[in-house]
Amino acid sequence: MIELSELRDAAQKAFPADELIPDRDESWKLIAEMGWLMMPLPEESGGLGLGRDAVTAINLELGRVLSSAPLVPALLTVQAIGASESLVDRDSWIERTCSGEYVALNLLPGDIALADAGTLSGTLPAVPDADMASHVLVFAKGLSALVPLDAPSISVSERKLWDESRRLFDITLDNCAVDESLMLARDDASHDIANRLHGELQLALAADCLGGANAALDMTVEYLRTRKQFSRPLAMFQALKHRCADLKTHIAATEALLWSRAVDADASVTDLGALKALAADVYRFVTEEAIQLHGGIGLTDEHQCHLFMKRAMLNLSLGGSGDELKERAGRQALETYSA
Amino acid sequence: MTEGKELEGLRQEVRGWLDANAPRGWRESYDNHEAFAQSQREWFAKLVEGGYAIPHWPAEWPGGGRSLAEQKVIYEELARADTPRLLLSFVSTYHAASTFFECGSEEQKARYLPKILEGETWCQGFSEPNAGSDLAALKTKAERKGDVYVVNGQKVWSTMAQYADKCLLLVRTSSDGPKQAGITYLLMDMKAKGVTVRPINQIQGDQEFCEIFLDDVEIPVEERVGEEGQGWAVAQATLASERGLTLMELSYRMQGALWRIAELIRKNGLEEDAGVLRDFGHLVTRIDCTCAIADQFLQNRIDGAERVGDASLVKNTYSRVLREYSLLGTRLGGIDEQYQAPITFGDLNTGNWMADFMNSYAWTIAGGSEEVQRNIIAERMLEMQREPKDWVAS
């Protein structure tokens, strides 16, 4: 059994805090070498059999350094492949993906239609790093399958994000035939996988948010401790202390829920979505304040403040908007809490 | 939540016991203080008998020695059964007990702890008119005369002092050196000659706390906890009791009372109102965070991994979320909430939303205000530099 703290230490060594947005391809190699891609798979299928809290720990640490490698979607597709009953050569797929072949996934809902002829058409929005993926995992009504990205019926386009730590692509399928041997699941089984991935995505994004929020607050406090105005460190001003203390309190409370939901097998997708919505709010608030508390330097491209803010803003949208996720949580709570 | 067999067993046991014993309709009867105090005494005695009054005490006490997980189950069930919170015995079972367990002499433990279970109640006489956040500035004076201390001064905001038998009292025995060094910790009999208690009317119509006037009150020297001049350190044990266990209980009670907001949404036909659902979903998640951080804090405490400032994070989370909770209720209740309705003494989540809102200040002001906690988080946890100490009036 690997201790969480050991895992976090290893991650901090591999991805030191002072190197933000480490090179994507180098990071990806390192991630594969560390074995992180096999974390969630059970040992009997060649994985490490680590729990969701281990995955959460790594996602949090990578959020701290604004990692540009697509570990979040990759861990989801590895799990989908591991859960598949019908994928031909599943074991070799597990081996390939665990050792670094990247199968991509959209982080916002797609609109893929299944024609009578069995072909897929539509767009998958917000697919991270499609340029380095061999396949994309596609969910359509009643089925899920891997689709190779070099198929002629597929086009991939990138739109530049404000968040420079990430690259997102839209993938368009135009009457794309599904290869039976790449079918992951059908009907209920497919729906279950989609549902599970959706929950894991929310948890992963929440961890990313809180890793980043912690780093942004550390950076801000350090700045206030060293920057002097009025012949004293800015950190001495109580007005600024109290704002930092509130940021810390928000982070700590939300992180407590993160760790508790990470080990709660009964947490619903709605619960995880509500967590993500709150974590993204906190990340936004912390990074918004971080720029203000840095003064003019916080507005410069050269300083790192804005990198966190932009990632926080993107995280508000990924996996679904806060409005949507909170509304769902409210609806669920209305059922849960009756007199 | 999946839980072990033993915990599930305990849960069933507590639930069964509560089915048979939990008082019903108590909210209606808590509209006057006599009924409140009477019912509080009875409920406490019943809980002692059932073995659920002091799960946080050591194992040699009947009903004590419960693990964190067990305490959590008990409090969850007490909240679920919507039992009255033990306000009258609160200072006794937490503040007084923690003080005795950590700093009391063997004699004091033997004399006072069993009495607490028999229903003797304590109040806390720390704050003074000019010593609130700056508690160490307290001036109530105790002079040693032979075997007694003679005490003169005034205490304020002392919760439930009008019903208390005894008082945890901080006094000044010396004005030399740093102000903390001259403080001594005494145990005072509220019936002693020279003690006058005057309840204070609060904004929500309650009289939860009192002024205590001390006029040549004689307190025997053996009623001192710790050495003379060591009172500040002892007081830390008293104050620390409040910042873990209680907040976990209160967090779960707040979660357990979420049905009140759900009911309000249904009553107003707002089940499909996206904005209201969002605000409710947000509040629920904030309350879940509050429970999670209170849990985590206690677990760290048990594991010996508590960090300076952790307690402040828990307190500021709970008190803010309690405010948010009462504000959402007040908003959803609309104009109805602006008409006075009978209050329920000593409860924080009553569904009388204006009263709950006013009551929520208890947690942002008492026990180290929100601002004082922020100072602790910033200076001791985030290591932001302290301001220069001295201020000279010009």
Ligand SMILES: Cc1cc2nc3c(=O)[nH]c(=O)nc-3n(C[C@H](O)[C@H](O)[C@H](O)COP(=O)(O)OP(=O)(O)OC[C@H]3O[C@@H](n4cnc5c(N)ncnc54)[C@H](O)[C@@H]3O)c2cc1C
């Ligand atoms: C419901 C309730 C029950 C209580 N029960 C008891 C009891 O049983 N026994 C007892 O002894 N006391 C009790 N207290 C008293 C409580 O401990 C004090 O109210 C508290 O310490 C604050 O002191 P104060 O009221 O004098 O406010 P002050 O200290 O005068 O504070 C006024 C305002 O200034 C802020 N402030 C103060 N110092 C600072 C600072 N350094 N930096 C920034 N802001 C600051 C405060 O946060 C507050 O907003 C109770 C209080 C309440 C509300």
